[in-house]
Amino acid sequence: MNLRIAIQKSGRLSEDSLRLLNDCGISVKSAGSKLRTQAENFPVEVYFLRDDDIPQYVQDGVADIGVVGENVLYEKCKNVEVVKPLGFGKCRLALAVPRGVEYGSVASLEGRRIATSYPFLLESFLRQHRVEAEIHEISGSVEIAPGIGLADAVCDLVSSGSTLFMNGLQEVETILESQAVLVKNTELENSKEIILRKLLFRIDSVQAARRNKYILLNAPNDALDEIFALLPGMKSPTVLPLAEEGWSSVHSVLPEEEFWEKIEALKYAGAQGILVVPIEKMIQ
Template sequence: MTETRIKIAVQKKGRLAEGSFALLDKAGVKLAYGKDQLLRRAENMALDLMLIRDDDIPSFVASGACDYGIVGENVLYELQADRAGRLNDLEVALELGFAKCALKLAAPKDGTIACAADLESKAVATSYPGLTKAYLSARGIRADIIEMGGSVEVAPRMHIADAICDLVSTGATLDANGLAAFETVLESQAVMIKRKDAPKDVIGDILIERFKGVIASRQTKYILLNAPKDRLDDVRNILPGAQAPTVAPVVGRDDVVAVHAVCTEAVFWSTLEQLKSVGAQSILVLPIEKMMA
């Protein structure tokens, strides 16, 4: 009997590729190494990876060549806005929480453009013409959209455009070019996509559940500490996102208990300082490698 294998389209190189391979590794997918630069097979699951350009991933999934794809929301929504057609048959199966960035409008710091309304009859340079036009049109703003393949941030300085719409991670590139962001068009992250009418498959469901476990464990920490019994309520109130900590007796101490908790929110140094202020001692914060609800 021939084994049915699913195909996942993944960016072949770059930040999105690195995050995708790291996620697959943490989800327990063991990939075989081979000479093929387009295909990577999993050794322990019935799935194959297709390594392609990021802006080709939605088309591979929409056409049925791949069952799933891992792509940035910015790429997916730009292609849907610009080309539409069968790409609108795609949906987000899971938000993956990495490769985060934002598509922002920006203009010279010393200029007169401070909001989207100021772009009326102005020229806006961008590599995302579909999203930019849709955003401005929805607000009744008519602007001249100038499509550029790269180096968008230099457009105002070269007098090509009055403003830009570009991806921003840290904002350092904008600052280096004398620009300031003033409005967010899209918050973006890596997502797993599939066709809306795709039949359910066991391997895909297993992989999505594993991905959810990896995502849940990223900020989740396991905290162990000893606390005075009469300050237990204070400790519970401080622990971030801990719904039901385990409380156990400490050998030889009637006034102290051991507290074990899974914290689903970020644990900062200030959290430990607050715990210590209410009498907690021997505080340990441990990472969680795997997690399944």
């Protein structure tokens, strides 16, 4: 029995989706010309699909689980269960108008033409704000629509904002913050749930490892108390005596987001020879 997992064949989510599987110890080669492939060492079969089709396939049980952007998921309104945010594919669905156009609030879009590939999400946003506008659905290159006179505004995915900028547009509203999520069919059989649980356990360890760094440092013994206070560790730091009298080596785990601030404080407290090492897996 295999768990069938749908990921994007080629696009912005493909590499991260494959990397996640590989980091979970599931060997899958990239799609190439294949539509599906069996993992070598885990009961998983990977389907390579267009991201737009993934919610439907998971809803219908053609695939059991899938990796897809929330933007696509909520646009398609399929009945699937979100299991876990994955932390990659981050972007936002935003409204943008030509630079130089005065924009007060959503109300200024009343009666305007807005080009988008996300008519459902845009429509709901406008309805919420009691604004009526003409939605022009186009499937790609939305950002050129105002320049060629097709629309007055666009509603499109943005990450850095450079595409909008290059097309003379300014971002004015965020409609949805999005990232890739793992979704599942709502009626998975028991045997597949068991495989999914194993996969989730691995994903948790991979995500925890990515969020943390292993840190090693040397410090004079009289600085240790201050250093311990700075280090959370999984239990408490490991302390080993150094060959040099009066010095110790301290090992601990630090969350990525506290990293720079803590490193400075540690140096200030007397730590030397600080090494920071990536963690491959972290089982909690």
